[in-house]
Amino acid sequence: MRATLDVETDVLIVGAGPVGLAAAIELGQRGVRCIVVERNDRVGYSPRAKTTNVRSREHLRRRGIADALRHASPISPDRPSTVVFATRMNGPLIARFENALNGSRVRNNLYSEEAQWVPQYVLEDVLRQCAQSLPHVTMHFETEFLALTQTASGVTTQVRDLRRGQTATMQSRYLIGADGARSSVRDAIGVTMIGEGAYSRNFSVIFRAPDLAARQIHGPAIMYWMLNEEMPSLLGPMDENGLWTFMITKLADTVDPATVDATDLIRRGTGLRDLAIEVVGTDLWVAHRLVADHYARGRAFLVGDACHLHPPFGGFGMNMGIGDAVDLGWKMAAHLAGWGGEDLLATYEIERRPVHERTIAEAVHNFDQTGTELIRPDLEAPGAVGEASRGEVADLIEATKVREFKTLGIVLGMRYLNSPIIIEDGSAPPPEHFMLYVPSAHPGCLAPHLWLTDGSSLYDHFGPGFTLLITDGEERAADRLARAATKRKVPLKVLAPTNARLHQRYEARFALIRPDQHVAWRGNDIPADCEALLAHVTGASRRAGTPRQALHQQRAR
Numbered sequence: 001m002r003a004t005l006d007v008e009t010d011v012l013i014v015g016a017g018p019v020g021l022a023a024a025i026e027l028g029q030r031g032v033r034c035i036v037v038e039r040n041d042r043v044g045y046s047p048r049a050k051t052t053n054v055r056s057r058e059h060l061r062r063r064g065i066a067d068a069l070r071h072a073s074p075i076s077p078d079r080p081s082t083v084v085f086a087t088r089m090n091g092p093l094i095a096r097f098e099n100a101l102n103g104s105r106v107r108n109n110l111y112s113e114e115a116q117w118v119p120q121y122v123l124e125d126v127l128r129q130c131a132q133s134l135p136h137v138t139m140h141f142e143t144e145f146l147a148l149t150q151t152a153s154g155v156t157t158q159v160r161d162l163r164r165g166q167t168a169t170m171q172s173r174y175l176i177g178a179d180g181a182r183s184s185v186r187d188a189i190g191v192t193m194i195g196e197g198a199y200s201r202n203f204s205v206i207f208r209a210p211d212l213a214a215r216q217i218h219g220p221a222i223m224y225w226m227l228n229e230e231m232p233s234l235l236g237p238m239d240e241n242g243l244w245t246f247m248i249t250k251l252a253d254t255v256d257p258a259t260v261d262a263t264d265l266i267r268r269g270t271g272l273r274d275l276a277i278e279v280v281g282t283d284l285w286v287a288h289r290l291v292a293d294h295y296a297r298g299r300a301f302l303v304g305d306a307c308h309l310h311p312p313f314g315g316f317g318m319n320m321g322i323g324d325a326v327d328l329g330w331k332m333a334a335h336l337a338g339w340g341g342e343d344l345l346a347t348y349e350i351e352r353r354p355v356h357e358r359t360i361a362e363a364v365h366n367f368d369q370t371g372t373e374l375i376r377p378d379l380e381a382p383g384a385v386g387e388a389s390r391g392e393v394a395d396l397i398e399a400t401k402v403r404e405f406k407t408l409g410i411v412l413g414m415r416y417l418n419s420p421i422i423i424e425d426g427s428a429p430p431p432e433h434f435m436l437y438v439p440s441a442h443p444g445c446l447a448p449h450l451w452l453t454d455g456s457s458l459y460d461h462f463g464p465g466f467t468l469l470i471t472d473g474e475e476r477a478a479d480r481l482a483r484a485a486t487k488r489k490v491p492l493k494v495l496a497p498t499n500a501r502l503h504q505r506y507e508a509r510f511a512l513i514r515p516d517q518h519v520a521w522r523g524n525d526i527p528a529d530c531e532a533l534l535a536h537v538t539g540a541s542r543r544a545g546t547p548r549q550a551l552h553q554q555r556a557r
């Protein structure tokens with residue numbers, strides 16, 4: 001037995017997929033000791049996600065690794081973030097979207113990082129390198145979670161060293177199950193997925209075709225939807241050297257994927273009948289719409305695919321899981337450091353469940369309109385008949401598909417409105433829309449972003465703990481709150497940038513920003529009882545009504 005496996009730590013994380021790694025980074029960078037166990041011998045087996053969205057990249061930026069991902073990607077960051085709808089790779093264009101998923105490299109006031117089209121295995125490797133560079137994070141590959149038991153103070157976990165075939169015991173104060181769709185942690189803690197499982201079978205192929213880029217007529221893009229009656233399908237680059245991914249959705253029940261000729265499918269879908277193709281791998285995956293009935297039992301928590309599953313259309317799954325890791329990460333670290341209150345960890349489910357449900361509904365909506373539903377007769381016909389058919393489908397795409405590629409309303413518009421650690425201020429929340437993101441410092445929303453006059457992002461100046469943002473005034477205006485934070489050992493940075501637009505965007509003189517960059521409170525005056533305010537936003541107060549009411553009155557003045 002590897003002696004190092006019989007250990008004690010603060011947090012045991014099961015699974016080194018993108019979400020487990022993100023959790024390790026959130027905790028490790030805050031000085032929390034954690035161990036990650038992963039049954040594979042390395043990260044990066046999954047070729048699935050390609051969209052690392054704006055918000056995930058902002059988390060990478062916060063952790064200092066956004067540029068590392070940009071440089072590590074085998075896909076040029078200068079590739080236009082374009083989605084093409086055509087009959088074939090060599091057939092007429094039907095519609096196209098530019099700046100899809102907000103992936104264009106243009107500065108936008110709404111966010112600090114554009115999205116990136118990058119294979120999941122590359123992101124995982126960047127996350128792994130970051131996690132392994134942290135002194136408090138230890139990773140054990142070829143180590144499988146087997147079982148757990150809990151007491152009021154900790155978790156005892158059985159793992160198996162797959163190389164040596166031996167079992168060991170790990171003690172931790174908390175456990176995070178980031179072990180994916182078939183989570184063993186979920187089973188071990190008796191959590192059930194609710195919803196509809198495996199409602200559609202789909203088939204992806206990774207293949208090498210060095211000639212494809214030169215032979216297709218639509219120019220560089222991140223996604224090509226091929227709408228033809230013969231083989232409606234999707235295609236996208238995995239690098240700039242001829243590695244591609246191909247997908248057909250909603251396989252008929254009669255199709256046996258084991259007997260499918262992937263090369264033939266790709267040639268038929270693309271229209272390039274003699275394309276030289278080397279199949280690298282195939283992946284039969286099923287679409288679910290499922291969410292866990294409980295997100296935690298005792299000291300064991302579920303994040304990522306272990307907690308929620310939905311179709312990948314919109315590129316939300318991994319990104320939402322990274323959001324879970326961020327939310328749970330700061331709360332668990334706060335609790336372990338002693339300044340997070342008794343109620344803090346329970347807010348993980350309270351805050352994340354509505355985000356999951358809204359996002360899942362959006363992904364399911366997107367999946368309802370794949371190529372199969374978009375095709376019409378005569379799409380490939382010559383002359384006026386074909387043009388009319390393509391025009392009809394272009395209208396349909398504009399009406400139904402645009403929301404899949406303009407997703408800021410989902411990605412940045414998530415909010416924690418009914419959370420007990422958010423202090424309402426009596427104002428109306430911004431409108432909720434799946435595409436449109438309206439920046440607002442309404443408590444619970446993501447802190448509105450701005451580029452400052454020196455060219456830096458406002459977010460770059462937020463602290464690792466809470467940040468008291470003064471939009472209109474000097475730092476000393478927050479002295480009382482800073483003293484209360486010191487007394488309660490709540491990490492607080494006071495920030496008073498000079499920017500004329502800040503006050504207008506935040507609609508208050510002060511905004512208290514959480515470690516995950518959501519607004520916990522805002523107001524025009526620092527409340528009389530600063531300790532009550534801090535207790536409230538750190539889950540250490542059950543007197544939630546007191547500061548909420550006080551703040552409401554202040555804004556009304």
Ligand SMILES: Cc1cc2nc3c(=O)[nH]c(=O)nc-3n(C[C@H](O)[C@H](O)[C@H](O)COP(=O)(O)OP(=O)(O)OC[C@H]3O[C@@H](n4cnc5c(N)ncnc54)[C@H](O)[C@@H]3O)c2cc1C
Pocket residue numbers: 014015016017018019020037038039040046048049050051052120143144145146178179180181183184204285303304305306312314315316317318319320321
């Ligand atoms: C075709 C397709 C395209 C997709 N595209 C996107 C996209 O563009 N954007 C997006 O955000 N999402 C996308 N997704 C979803 C995304 O791939 C998943 O949401 C993401 O992988 C979930 O990450 P995770 O870390 O929660 O789980 P996983 O990636 O499944 O990682 C779980 C890890 O746990 C390990 N593990 C499991 N059991 C044990 C055990 N008992 N002991 C130890 N280790 C264990 C596994 O080996 C694995 O490494 C796509 C999915 C598919 C199918």
